Amino acid sequence: MIIPFNCDSVRVTSRFGTRTLNGKTENHGGYDMVGVGLWDIVAVEGGTVVQSRIVTDKSNTTWQWGNYVCIKTAAGQYHYYCHMASRAVVKGQTVKAGDKLGVMGNTGYSFGAHLHFEVRKSDGKTKVSPETVLGIPNKTGTYTRSALESDLDVLVKKGIINSPMYWKQKAAQVQYLEDFIHNVAEAVK
Numbered sequence: 001m002i003i004p005f006n007c008d009s010v011r012v013t014s015r016f017g018t019r020t021l022n023g024k025t026e027n028h029g030g031y032d033m034v035g036v037g038l039w040d041i042v043a044v045e046g047g048t049v050v051q052s053r054i055v056t057d058k059s060n061t062t063w064q065w066g067n068y069v070c071i072k073t074a075a076g077q078y079h080y081y082c083h084m085a086s087r088a089v090v091k092g093q094t095v096k097a098g099d100k101l102g103v104m105g106n107t108g109y110s111f112g113a114h115l116h117f118e119v120r121k122s123d124g125k126t127k128v129s130p131e132t133v134l135g136i137p138n139k140t141g142t143y144t145r146s147a148l149e150s151d152l153d154v155l156v157k158k159g160i161i162n163s164p165m166y167w168k169q170k171a172a173q174v175q176y177l178e179d180f181i182h183n184v185a186e187a188v189k
């Protein structure tokens, strides 16, 4: 599990796919999430900041995202982080997993502070469930990172490993990796 906040628990308040909001049925392009206890938003994967802005002209539908940041990952995916109170990166900048992108907020078309996290394929249009990137189920609820996942994040932030999902899947398959990863994480703290 990868959490786009600098904390160990996240609440998914709205899932990806069809939903009804204020009596209107719409296709929700991402997850709405709230970091439990901490509002700093961090990159779930490294890449290049291809957009960091707020659109105030309401004839442009992008105004709905408020303050948002878009990261293009090495694999060519686009990750959108929306409705932030403030942004901590600028267009053209390179970021790595765990870098702070901004602070959760309520800008744009938003009814309460939350993060809208959206994933698009390299065509820039096709939306995919954030579950494929985060490992968080496409279902409302509260999700907490395990001690093992926290250790993996330490290694990712220090640049010792760069493919957290790969290691998380491996660790789930092979129990002994858990001790190995924990020991390495302890050694580099």
Ligand SMILES: [Zn+2]
Binding pocket: 014, 028, 030, 031, 032, 115, 116, 117
């Ligand atoms: Zn949303």
